[in-house]
Amino acid sequence: MKDLFSLKNKVVVLTGGSGYLGSAVTEGILEFGASVVIADIAHKKHEETVSGRKAHGKSADVVCDVSDTASVREMFRKTKELYGKIDVLINCAAFGAGFGPAGTVDKMSDEDWTKGLDGTAGVTFRCTREVVPYFEENGGGNIINFSSMYGVVSPDPGIYGNSGQNNPVNYGAGKAAVLQITRYCAAHLAQKNIRVNSITPGPFPSPKNLPPEDFMNNLRNKTMLKRVGIPEDIVGAIILLASDASSFMTGSNIVVDGGWTAW
Numbered sequence: 404m405k406d407l408f409s410l411k412n413k414v415v416v417l418t419g420g421s422g423y424l425g426s427a428v429t430e431g432i433l434e435f436g437a438s439v440v441i442a443d444i445a446h447k448k449h450e451e452t453v454s455g456r457k458a459h460g461k462s463a464d465v466v467c468d469v470s471d472t473a474s475v476r477e478m479f480r481k482t483k484e485l486y487g488k489i490d491v492l493i494n495c496a497a498f499g500a501g502f503g504p505a506g507t508v509d510k511m512s513d514e515d516w517t518k519g520l521d522g523t524a525g526v527t528f529r530c531t532r533e534v535v536p537y538f539e540e541n542g543g544g545n546i547i548n549f550s551s552m553y554g555v556v557s558p559d560p561g562i563y564g565n566s567g568q569n570n571p572v573n574y575g576a577g578k579a580a581v582l583q584i585t586r587y588c589a590a591h592l593a594q595k596n597i598r599v600n601s602i603t604p605g606p607f608p609s610p611k612n613l614p615p616e617d618f619m620n621n622l623r624n625k626t627m628l629k630r631v632g633i634p635e636d637i638v639g640a641i642i643l644l645a646s647d648a649s650s651f652m653t654g655s656n657i658v659v660d661g662g663w664t665a666w
């Protein structure tokens with residue numbers, strides 16, 4: 404049982420692997436022995452992501468724009484060239500549109516609406532579609548999708564006040580779609596021996612972009628545990644889903660939100 408969570412000999416593609424949560428996930432996966440392709444549009448952050456870390460696995464940076472099919476295809480092709488196969492895809496990259504004053508329900512443009520949906524549901528679908536042939540070649544595979552607490556419940560406008568940080572409607576709609584994509588793909592890819600699960604983070608404000616302290620307090624108070632998440636809080640659930648410890652799990656969703664969505 405002690406190797407249940409091992410990722411040794413697994414090749415993991417992590418989109419958005421240079422980001423706030425993606426960096427911690429990269430570190431965790433490497434420590435559990437996998438080889439990781441960090442597929443992110445932000446090339447420069449790669450050294451920060453992996454440097455100085457005591458990794459047991461190997462990592463490679465493959466610049467990729469998940470909004471662009473050709474770029475996604477090239478990223479998977481390169482992964483195969485580098486590591487010979489793909490075992491796990493983690494759809495973590497996301498981009499939004501319509502944040503701020505122009506993003507209220509009555510003001511959001513068609514362009515922002517569509518872009519925000521593509522940055523959540525679209526990128527998840529696109530990367531899933533493109534990875535399936537690699538999984539078929541390999542006799543199976545494993546997909547982990549990042550949703551959000553705002554794919555489960557609405558933002559409470561009362562806690563945002565005039566902070567300008569309210570979360571726009573297209574983000575949550577897209578993240579709710581990610582949960583349904585997870586269930587649909589789990590059902591329809593099971594016969595190809597592909598598992599699909601999702602993870603639903605709660606509030607993980609990045610220190611690079613911290614909201615004002617009164618708003619931070621509102622965030623803390625909306626959780627049962629009275630704190631916001633730190634990136635390490637997400638890693639255990641990812642290791643579970645990426646490893647054979649979850650071999651009988653598919654179509655499920657692990658919520659890591661300090662209790663935000665449970666009351």
Ligand SMILES: NC(=O)c1ccc[n+]([C@@H]2O[C@H](COP(=O)([O-])OP(=O)(O)OC[C@H]3O[C@@H](n4cnc5c(N)ncnc54)[C@H](O)[C@@H]3O)[C@@H](O)[C@H]2O)c1
Pocket residue numbers: 418419420421422423424425442443444445467468469470494495496497498549550551552603604605606607608609
């Ligand atoms: N941080 C939170 O509070 C929170 C809460 C709920 C859900 N999530 C979800 O968790 C995931 C990670 O969030 P995060 O906080 O680390 O965000 P982040 O912005 O720090 O990281 C996102 C990463 O995606 C990359 N990216 C953006 N557009 C891309 C593109 N077109 N192609 C390739 N890469 C692209 C960025 O360069 C970045 O490295 C996202 O799916 C997000 O929606 C985050």
